[in-house]
Amino acid sequence: MISQLRLRLAASGLVLLSLTAPVLAQDAATPPAPGQAPAAVAPPAPPAPVPPETVLAKVGTQQITEGDLLAATDDLGQQFGQLPPEQRRLAVLAALIDIKALAQKAETAKLADQPDVASRIAFLRERALHNAYFAKNGVAAITDAELKARYDAEVAAMKPVEELHAKHILVPTKEEADAAIKELDAGKDFDAVAAEKSTGPSGPQGGDLGFFGPGQMVPAFETAAYALEPGAYTKTPVQTQFGWHVIKVLEKRTQQAPAFEEVKDQVRQLVMREKYIAMVQAARDELKVDYTDPALKAQVDAMEKAMSASGPQDPEAAEDAAAASADPTPVEGAAPAPAN
Structure with a gap:
């Protein structure tokens, strides 16, 4: 509670300073003469990096250096991620001072000699070494x-995957879909029929759905679309939970x-x-x-015997199982979604 209050007060003071500083600077500046354009103000230069050995504060007999602050920021910085960088720096420093203060009290009380505390210290040390070793020999490499x-x-x-570029006309009833097919059979332009009759959001664009691949449309729509050759449209309406569709395939290609x-x-x-x-x-x-x-x-x-008996898992089978158990929400332009 005290630390939180201290941080809130520090933040309030910094906010107040940030609000008043421009006003003070404006009062101190010499206003331009009448008819004279204000002088251009150069942007402030970024602060010079602080050497890691620089001592920032002292807590009892211990010093806190810039290097200590950087190390603490790696662990504590996310807790203050909502603060601007300078305020976050001060917040981490305040937290580090709190840690140093109580750690010194714990050392005086010889808590490090207690078995549970000693085990925790040893674990944290080894975890830090583990992370440092992988960072140097794994990540950095x-x-x-x-x-x-x-x-x-x-x-x-x-494996090559075929994707389609298709359009559709979506209407509420089979009778309306049949009527649309008759107009297409009579030679009317697909885009014009879609713009006139389709109730989906893609209607004004001629029912254009763009390219899609397997699993991106509901099954009935996908099956009918993949059965078509480029340039053909369905001669019988296709029913889905969104209504009745007349589908036209424009192009088939291998997915890139x-x-x-x-x-x-x-x-x-x-x-x-x-x-x-x-x-x-x-x-x-x-x-x-x-x-x-x-x-x-x-x-x-x-456990090792059971894992060996099960054999390596097929990644594609796992993906198929995950896709089959998914419950996607049909959204315009998202998979699976022939509802437009």
């Missing part, structure tokens, strides 16, 4: 060339893979995960993990 190579491999392994820059972050996450798994497994093999508790070892052996 990833190159753009490695990411591009992995992207190319993923693209090469992709997304550009490397569009999925670079996802590829990086994939490579990082694989590097981590390989790095941890290599360390386990080198150091020889031994489960000294017989009951625990039996549980681990049973």
